Amino acid sequence: xxxxxxAARAVILGRVTISDSGCxxxxxxxxxxxxxxxxxxxxxYYAHRLSYxxxxxxxxxxxxxxxxxxxxxxxxxxxxxLFRGTRLENMQDAxxxxxxxxxxxxxxxxxxxxxxxxxxxxxxxxxxxxxRDSGTKLREIADVFGIDKTTVSLIARRKVxxxxxx
Numbered sequence: 001x002x003x004x005x006x007a008a009r010a011v012i013l014g015r016v017t018i019s020d021s022g023c024x025x026x027x028x029x030x031x032x033x034x035x036x037x038x039x040x041x042x043x044x045y046y047a048h049r050l051s052y053x054x055x056x057x058x059x060x061x062x063x064x065x066x067x068x069x070x071x072x073x074x075x076x077x078x079x080x081x082l083f084r085g086t087r088l089e090n091m092q093d094a095x096x097x098x099x100x101x102x103x104x105x106x107x108x109x110x111x112x113x114x115x116x117x118x119x120x121x122x123x124x125x126x127x128x129x130x131x132r133d134s135g136t137k138l139r140e141i142a143d144v145f146g147i148d149k150t151t152v153s154l155i156a157r158r159k160v161x162x163x164x165x166x
């Protein structure tokens with residue numbers, strides 16, 4: 001199989017927002033594992049893998065190889081932040097950076113802003129709680145942070161982000 005690299009680049013660039021860190025952050029829905037999937041020419045790809053192939057003009061049959069993130073941002077599709085490695089190299093990289101969630105540390109490591117699905121930072125959660133405690137309406141808070149008012153309610157009632165005190 002081959003890719004139309006130019007068309008694949010356009011798909012990626014049309015679905016990312018460039019952050020201050022230089023990450024090309026996927027701005028559509030993420031999978032539960034924090035990574036983005038994209039359908040291109042009736043085939044599903046992880047967005048960062050498609051980006052790597054498109055911008056490096058190479059088609060890969062992944063087998064034992066991974067596309068790894070230098071930036072450790074699962075949303076990132078910037079080809080300059082990506083490198084090809086084996087599954088073992090990817091796991092060793094995660095272990096060196098203390099990002100491997102195993103055993104008893106698993107639930108601690110993937111909470112809050114460390115989760116690939118998180119739209120908020122811890123300081124924003126604290127702001128939301130303070131705003132709600134002072135009587136600000138759910139809809140107003142939701143609009144400020146670009147989230148659903150149900151999410152605001154869950155945060156304010158400490159049903160989510162429970163690991164944060166305050």
